[in-house]
Amino acid sequence: MKEYFRNIYQAIATILIGMGVTLRHLFTRAVTIQYPHVKRELPSRSRQKLFVNMDDCIGCLQCARACPVDCITIENIKAGKDEDLGVTSNGQKKRMHVIKFDIDMAKCCYCADCVFPCPTECITMTPDYEFATYDRGDLLVHFSQYSAEEAEALRERDRKEKAALAAAKEAKLKAAAQAAEKKDKKDN
Numbered sequence: 001m002k003e004y005f006r007n008i009y010q011a012i013a014t015i016l017i018g019m020g021v022t023l024r025h026l027f028t029r030a031v032t033i034q035y036p037h038v039k040r041e042l043p044s045r046s047r048q049k050l051f052v053n054m055d056d057c058i059g060c061l062q063c064a065r066a067c068p069v070d071c072i073t074i075e076n077i078k079a080g081k082d083e084d085l086g087v088t089s090n091g092q093k094k095r096m097h098v099i100k101f102d103i104d105m106a107k108c109c110y111c112a113d114c115v116f117p118c119p120t121e122c123i124t125m126t127p128d129y130e131f132a133t134y135d136r137g138d139l140l141v142h143f144s145q146y147s148a149e150e151a152e153a154l155r156e157r158d159r160k161e162k163a164a165l166a167a168a169k170e171a172k173l174k175a176a177a178q179a180a181e182k183k184d185k186k187d188n
């Protein structure tokens with residue numbers, strides 16, 4: 001019986017304490033805001049969605065190597081001997097066709113480790129934090145300016161160049177082996 005009345009007392013006391021807290025907050029300034037109609041100003045060093053200015057990217061891969069979660073994927077093709085890809089805004093010569101530059105924002109942990117090593121400062125954190133989506137695939141952001149056809153054409157060109165180089169190397173080795181064989185025969 002004693003236990004029964006103690007439970008009733010505790011229930012009433014708990015409700016009164018809770019109501020007291022609610023009442024106290026009725027007369028203090030609200031800390032909530034009417035988001036998305038009202039938005040807080042972000043701290044100047046806040047880290048949000050990444051952006052890459054591809055005009056300044058030299059495809060050096062430093063950002064991808066620094067990423068602790070491997071969410072940056074870059075594919076490069078070397079520019080041809082006579083090809084001029086221009087220079088970046090800080091004067092670095094561009095020597096690579098960056099045919100793929102994807103960042104998976106679903107994996108990104110906003111550490112900014114990719115931002116600091118970039119020699120041309122072209123990968124940056126933007127103030128954009130409103131990119132929630134129902135489809136995870138939408139969080140894979142493509143930055144390369146090459147179309148799928150252009151990228152494939154460059155891959156094909158690269159394959160051919162590498163095959164030609166390998167064939168030339170093999171022919172050179174073969175010629176050297178034949179020359180050595182000939183010399184051996186002559187000496188004997």
Ligand code: SF4
Nearest residue numbers: 067108109111112114
């Ligand atoms: S912010 Fe960090 S996790 Fe995100 S892409 Fe850059 S290095 Fe990777």
Ligand code: SF4
Nearest residue numbers: 057058060061063118
């Ligand atoms: S570090 Fe900068 S220049 Fe190098 S690949 Fe990354 S974004 Fe491009």
